[in-house]
Amino acid sequence: MEEPIYLEYLRDESEEKEDQKEKRIPSFAMIPYYSLRDGNIEGVMSCKALIDSVEGDKLSNDELMNKKFLFVSSTTMAAFFAMQGGMQTEAATALKNLYISRMDDCKTIESVDELHTIMFLDFTRKVQESKEFIEESEKAEEKGRAKISRSIAQAMEYIRENLHTKLMLKDIGKAVSLSPNYLATRFHEETGTTVQDYVRDQRVAVASTMLKESNYTLTQIATGLGFGSNSHFIKVFREQMKITPKQYRLRYYR
DSSP: OOOOHHHHHHHHHHHHHHHHHHHOOOOGGGHHHHHHHTTOHHHHHHTHHHHSSOOOOOOOSSHHHHHHHHHHHHHHHHHHHHHHTTOOHHHHHHHHHHHHHHHTTOOSHHHHHHHHHHHHHHHHHHHHHHHHHHHHHHHHHHHHHTTSOHHHHHHHHHHHHTTTSOOOHHHHHHHTTOOHHHHHHHHHHHHSSOHHHHHHHHHHHHHHHHHHHOOOOHHHHHHHTTOOSHHHHHHHHHHHHSSOHHHHHHHHOO
């Protein structure tokens, strides 16, 4: 049986990230960025000399302009590593653009260097806050999972692995040896949502990821995630995300 495109996409995405991880080669100049990615303020401050001045290749004969070019490059890298550290893409991009805008007002090399230090520490603090938030969320999620029975957990897994099918209540129940009515009642009691809403939310979540990070067409995504038709996909996606799939891709495609 051919593998559903969304499962193929998620598997390929995971393998690609692992390959990229293996190819990264640490260097002395990259240490601050790794500390930023880890939300490690002490680590960043321990190599403060590397962030107090923006250094790099000569890109312009004008010293101030050259410094600004390097600032943009460093800020872009800081945003990239911040996203790797858990900072939301939209937030990291907005912060990057904010500091590049502030840099435009710098009139001296010293002011660019000073802003670079502020920018670097700001990104690091934001990553630290993101990690703390994720950690708290995971603890809450873990606490919530403790209340979910094995059969309902199996039902949730079955749903995630079969988003490309119609996912009828009777079929899910059969897969976990529960009657449709009992499954519906237990699922709502343990998760706080209905089976139908959970299926919808999972489809929209995977669709949004594929719209951002893959080249699959809207039709392929709609069909591959069991929406039935493009019009149904657009309707459901817009209801949940307050934006159409096409608009979402235009805004967030990486």
